[in-house]
Amino acid sequence: MVINAKPKNRKPSKVEKIKESSNFLREPLATELLEDTTHFSEQAIQVLKFHGSYQQDNRDNRVKGQEKDYQMMLRTRSPGGYIPPQLYLALDRLSEEYGNQTLRVTTRQAFQMHGILKKDLKTVIATVNRNLGSTLGACGDLNRNLMVPPAPYKNRPEYQYAWEYADKIVSLLAPQTGAYYEIWLDGEKIVTGEEDPEVKAARQRQSNGMLIEDGEEPIYGTNYLPKKFKIAVTVPGDNSIDVYTHDISFVILTNEAGELEGFNVLAGGGMGRTHNKEETFARISDRIGYVAKEDVYELIKAIVATQRDYGDRVTRRHARMKYLINDWGVEKFKAKVESYFGKAISPYKPLPEWKYHDYLGWHEQGDGKLFFGLSVENGRIKDEGDFQLKTALREIIQQFNIPLRLTANHNIIFYEIEPAHKQAIQQILAQKGVVTQPEAIDPLLRYSMACPALPLCGLAVTESERILPSILERIRALLNKLDMAEDKMVIRMTGCPNGCARPYMAELGLVGSAPDAYQVWLGGTPDQTKLARPYVQKMNVKDLESFLEPLFLYYKSDRLFQESFGEFCNRVGFEALRKSQEI
CATH class of the missing domain: 3.30.413.10 (Sulfite Reductase Hemoprotein, domain 1)
Structure with a gap:
């Protein structure tokens, strides 16, 4: 099967050639990691992204005639912003020992750590994995971190379904190459739980040319996707995740008994553009239709296969799926997806109006416990003078062993909080100069x-x-x-x-x-x-x-x-x- 439907007489971009010759994301990264240098080559940098890291240099420290101050940014893959307490404490420690002493919550519900040296990168990634985390697929031309409303409502099944399907979709579209574990963990694949058999079967199920025959990557193939690919899952009315800005957004639909029936599907959103290049633009997604729950994995594969096979692999700034849909029109795109899907996509179902929620402050979780949303200015977790946010978070998690959910507005939600612990958590934050009342924050x-x-x-x-x-x-x-x-x-x-x-x-x-x-x-x-x-x-x-x-x-x-x-x-x-x- 042809991975690219590239125009005749047009050469694929340099990045396409790098991906194709990487042996499924291994080289030249694996070789260069062993070299006693401060930075990677351009070819290795492109492969490194798939492993969750970007090479950067501190532009404040640039001196003419001297080597750049090279350092690595590392990003977690944290579906729905989930950060178990063990992982947070590990990230906090790593940022102190190997980073720039700060963490940053991203606008896609993940953590970024800055300032890591090349020689320390393997230690940091291995430590993240051994503490219930991962960086695989956090960057690169494949499905990125999947976004979900962070509210941990235990008495609202649609929110629980959103979390559940976020994890399942991430698993479905996870890279299958062994490169990540070979390079960073010496071949040890840390398993935190058995993969859902339904998801595993869906990944392996061939129909209508959706899978690439042979090779390590049945969904992505040797070239992966033309560009980054972003997915979100939400519930009706909850626009805490910027629902129109993703390659695909799924909206949970339940019946009157609260049982999952299916999903509304939107596609073709994306924010990236290039100055003075009118062919690049921000775009909001279009309504594609409705899919029953039993068909959702096949529809995801059909959409990904359409972008994989027809997305632009010649001009990278024109490679996102939003341009494919814009060039083709929604109906042509939908028809191509249906040819992979094997049947017609049902009409989009009515939804209530969207509302933005940031979930700051204290809330009932629905099972007797509480959750608390904390505003983090620009997502930067740091200690600075009397403002000791980083220390406060460390103390709270060490003392109460509670998980976090990161939000799409780069804030933090603590949950699974016993009501008896509310006052102590408030006190720790107040003592460290952290504002806890949402109404006290300038809008x-x-x-x-x-x-x-x-x-x-x-x-x-x-x-x-x-x-x-x-x-x-x-x-x-x-x-x-x-x-x-x-x-x-x-x-x-x-x-x-x-x-x-x-x-x-x-x-x-x-x-x-x-x-x-x-x-x-x-x-x-x-x-x-x-x-x-x-x-x-x-x-x-x-x-x-x-x-x-x-x-x-x-x-x-x-x-x-x-x-x-x-x-x-x-x-x-x-x-x-x-x-x-x-x-």
């Missing part, structure tokens, strides 16, 4: 997100995580000046157009376009159901207040009752917004 901060950007991300053209706190302070001061102290809006920032913090769904998105300058995107909504649009291509950060003040005044004077800033921008239109700035 601009509470609903904001930023990517890490400088100094470590090689794609960043300007600041994001390090500058967003000051940006929010300036916007808050401006709102206060305009007698709009009660106003709130969703603000997201990235240091480049790749969109890791999903700025294109924000009411106010700031996307790095040059040093100290940002594209401004307007028109996303608080429930993350509408794609924002580019308003200006370059705003210097020093002009923030003068740029925003007329927009905010216009919003204050002409908004409808309870109309959000993003909704207002969409209603009046960009022409009217620009006129307001000319006055």
Whole structure:
């Protein structure tokens, strides 16, 4: 079977050749790992991504004529953000011994550790695996970390089904190559539980050309997918996971007795784009249809096979599935998926309106226990002066041995908490200077997100995580000046157009376009159901207040009752917004 349906007379990209010659993600990574060097070659870097790591260099430490300050970023694969207490304590310890003394919660419910040296990478990855974690498939051209609402409701079966199927889908699409265990664990495959027989059978079941015959990777083949692939599972109405931004989103549908019947399916979302390349763009997903629970694995394989065989393997910036659907149209895409699936996909079923939930504060879990959502500014877990978040988390988990769920807004949820332990947990956080009351957090901060950007991300053209706190302070001061102290809006920032913090769904998105300058995107909504649009291509950060003040005044004077800033921008239109700035 042909893995790529590549156009005639067009050569596959260099990355395609690297994947094909890697012997299922082994070389040249395995050889270079043994070499006494500070960094990997470009070929090994591409393979390393599949193992959960990116090579970076600290751009703050660059000195002309000297070697770059090379270090590795390691990302966990944590379906639904699940972090058992043993794993958290191991990550905390590893970040102190081998990293930059911080951890970062990502916007896809995983942990990132920065600052690892090449010589220590094997030790760190092996330790993660021996403490109930993994990094396999956290990066690379395959299914990435799968997102799920983090709320641990024990009395709401749809949430339990979402967690269950997140784990099953991750297992279905996990790389089958033995490379990961050979390289990092000397061939030892740490098994934390038996794989679901239903999932294993589904992976092995051949039908309508969905599987690649022979080889280690029956679903992916030697070339894996054309680009990264992202999946989410949620429940009706819960948009805590930015449902429209994934390659595939599944919505749990149950009957009146709470029993799982099937899934609504959306496909074709994605945030990444490239400046000044109009053929790249952010896109929200389309409704594909409904699938019964007994057919869900076959439909997943059919969608993945369609992207595997027809996604663009020549031009990487055009390789995500969103471009395939955009180029073909939904009906052609759906017809091709059905040809692999072997039958028609049923119509999409009605759903309630989507609402964003961050689950901060204390909540009943539904079985007598509690869960607690903790806001983490920009997802960065650190100790800094009197603010001792990292120490507080370590003490809580050591003392109470409770698991975590990471959220899509880079926050943390503790759960399985005995009510008798609530006061002690509150006290530990308060003593370490950590705010525990959601209402005490400025809404601009509470609903904001930023990517890490400088100094470590090689794609960043300007600041994001390090500058967003000051940006929010300036916007808050401006709102206060305009007698709009009660106003709130969703603000997201990235240091480049790749969109890791999903700025294109924000009411106010700031996307790095040059040093100290940002594209401004307007028109996303608080429930993350509408794609924002580019308003200006370059705003210097020093002009923030003068740029925003007329927009905010216009919003204050002409908004409808309870109309959000993003909704207002969409209603009046960009022409009217620009006129307001000319006055």
